[in-house]
Amino acid sequence: MSLELALILLGMPFFLAGTVGLLRFPDLLSREHAVTKADNLGLGLVVLGLMLGAESVLLAVKLFLIWIAVLVASATVAQLIAHTVIDAGSETGGGS
Amino acid sequence: MDWVLEASALSLFGPMGLALDLLLAAGLLWLAWRVLYSPDLFLSVVLFISFGLLVSLAYLRLRAPDVAMAEAAIGAALTGTLLLYTLRHMGVPIEPPRLAQHRLLTGLALLMSAGLGWAILTMPGFSDGLVVQVTQHLPQSGVEHPVTAVLLNFRAYDTMLEVAVLLLALVGVWAVSSTELRLPAPSAVLRGMVSVLLPPGLLVGGYLLWVGAYQPGGAFQGGAVLGGLLVLLFLAGWRALAAGWLLRLALGAGLLAFLAVGVLAMAGGSLLEYRLEAAKNLILFIEFFVALSVAATLAMLLLGRPGSAGEQQP
Amino acid sequence: MSTLVFLLVGVGLVVMSLHALFVHTHLLRQVLAINVLGTGVFMVFIAWGSQSPTPHADPVAQALVITGIVVAVSATALALALALRIKQTTGRATLSEETEE
């Protein structure tokens, strides 16, 4: 029980770091970078913790699949946003 | 899935559950306030999507997983996407909202809400008359999950009219909008993601549809997932089904299946009355086509009107 | 206990969205207000249904709310299509006070 709690608690600061990055970083691309990287790692740790606690292997696999889906989705969205920002020609410092 | 339900049934959180509820409630009210009154409309729409997700979390806390899925898939994701699409084409207003003064109507609203609060607080206890009836008649419904039994058997007439409402909304949107099917140029990254997500997406959609008979899930939730997938396919440049009578058949399939099964059932009994042994298959038959037309309708609501050659504009 | 909390949240959402609906003039803000109003009403349904002794909340209430959500998205889609057309034809994102002529 304690290992799961430790892993979940370990994941928390990454979420915090991601959010702080989102608010603090100057331009869009670096903000986006912070959120994508930190949150995914945090989520990974939380999922790992939940997987240990899950009572059936099938459930553990489902939890893992959730993490994979979030990884694919956030990576693609990050790419798309980045492309639109660069295509729009706004210098890296700009962007809402 | 059961594990998550137990967690939300306070077993894991124990007394912490109330703290979570209060946190969630505060979050909901604060987010709603921001959605309704923030000066920047784009921020309002984005916050509306997170508000929808928080609402589906609240439904999970209230032990209503079916509704949580429907709210997340249709209420938050799809409505949010529709709002973003419309906002992009309307343009974000620069000046903050001018608040029109409606002293009378605001007073009416407050009066009505005070009455509402008072009525709820003086409400007698929960009477589970109907819940007991549903559990008693569950074996005759052909499915094990009570929500699907109510939706597709006990109150199937409601659901038939509801599928008609969805189709009607689409016809209404076609009658109003003149925008052709305008899709952005597909980007390689999106195409890559779609090829990765398509197989598991179809699997999840189909699984949700199938599992509806035993656990939370069902036609609308499965249809919403498939609808999202269809939108991704269109954005990634797939045009095959984008117009013509095949599309119309897919859109009308749900209502068609309902009418067909409903009328056929009248041969041996009353409208929409399934014989016990055929109930499960009939429900699944209807759910399949309803999911298909929900997916097609939700995707077409977003992607606008296909200019099919054969039919002039109104 | 969680029932009462979310019942009051439902009522709160209804109050806020009603006020916003009357006060705002921008088309999209009115659509947002209608959606939040619908969510408030559904929250009251499910909060009350969660007191049901069955493993999940009251199945009839859940079925009604699922039907309500699908009807709400249909109405929202039509409202947004109308709002877009109004902006395209009149160039304004608010309802013009038109006279008879």
Next chain:
Amino acid sequence: MSELPWIVWVVLTPLAGALLAFLWPAQGVRVALLAGLGTGVAVLGLSLQLAQLGAQRYAVGAWDPPLGISLYADGLTAVMLLMTLLVFAPTLVYARAYFKQTAHLFWSLGLFLWAALNALFLSGDVFNLYVTLELLGLSAVALTALGGQSQALVAAYRYLLASLLGSLSYLLGVGLLYAEYATLDLQTLGQVIGLDPASAVALALMATGMLLKTALFPLHFWLPPAHASAAAPVSALLSGLVVKGSLYLLLRLWLEFFPETTVPASSLILGLLGAGAVVWGSWQAIRARRLKFLVAYSTVAQLGYPFLAFPLLAAGWDALAALVYFMLSHAAAKAAMFLAAGSVLRAFGQDRLAELHGLLRVLPLSVAAFILAGISLIGLPPSGGFVAKWLLLEAAFATGQWGWALVTLLGTLLAAGYVFRILTRALEDTTLSDRPSPVPRSMELTALLLAVASLLLGLVALPVLGLLEVGR
């Protein structure tokens, strides 16, 4: 007549027709007329069955209430279904000539509207009534916006917001009733409902929702622009039928929840609002500068009369008969006027009253339709309007509430005012300057047919009122 479940076909035929018109747009007209015929047969079959066998209750899916949904049909339902048939049939024929392209979306939307009305009149379940109300509201809004010009779109959007607000208010009332009595069946609710605070608030919410959707004064702001800027056949359906749907629902709730004996004080409020509607609507109609706006404001006024009958419902039969007959005669007369106004618009391209001189020479049939429909709106014998006002006066004198009789007479004078505004200009003998474009004969004939029907309603009062008594 036979054991055929007409009650089911009354809803399924237009619904299937709407679906087929959507799937096969090229044949939209033919599908609509065929479905219209089928629905007409089903409605007549059901009415005959009701007259012979009395009220019917049909449990859908063989699940009895409170678990399942039941359809319920009695005399009131039959009269409403016949009213819908009476207005829909000629309007579909009119629309065939009005809309030039055949593959128009009007056919699918129109049949959805008919299915929604029939489902609303037949439903015996409060939540199912919410779904039918939404089906009705969305199809009406889509039809209003069909024209595509900005005025129609703005009016349709304002109509949609008012309709959604009304439906959600009604839904909240349903939620409270369900929370308290754990049943959604209308009849069961009627037996168990008490007057504790929660039920009172629930009924207030449901009633407010219906008042908003019926556009009763002061909640009528959305109606005139919507009905005036919609296409002519759509305006006829909106003014003639759609507003009657929510009015019927309010009446059905009233009859189920308040037995004749206990008429609550709130009926007085409805009566006063009705009086306000009659006066305010007529005044706006007299001042209107365009023909379709005049007719739309006349709807706001004429909708006031049924509400005058609510406080008199304790007087028993006469008041109920008056209320229903107001709805019936107004449906036919108003639909006829809007169709005739559509012919005028088709001929001259605009409908400003100031420039509509000498219509008689150009559109004699439409002017005749205006005259006959005007007679019914004013309430001169032998029209349906006269019978309704006569029954209302009888009920008023029976209970000694003179006020409503006075309002009715004042309303009659005001109605005469705005009807003659149309006729004086139409009958002038001056020749028109610009060349009117040709108007298809079927458009004028259907308008005239509806006007004659509203006149004949006065003569067929006895059988119709006999049918109304079934199940009371």
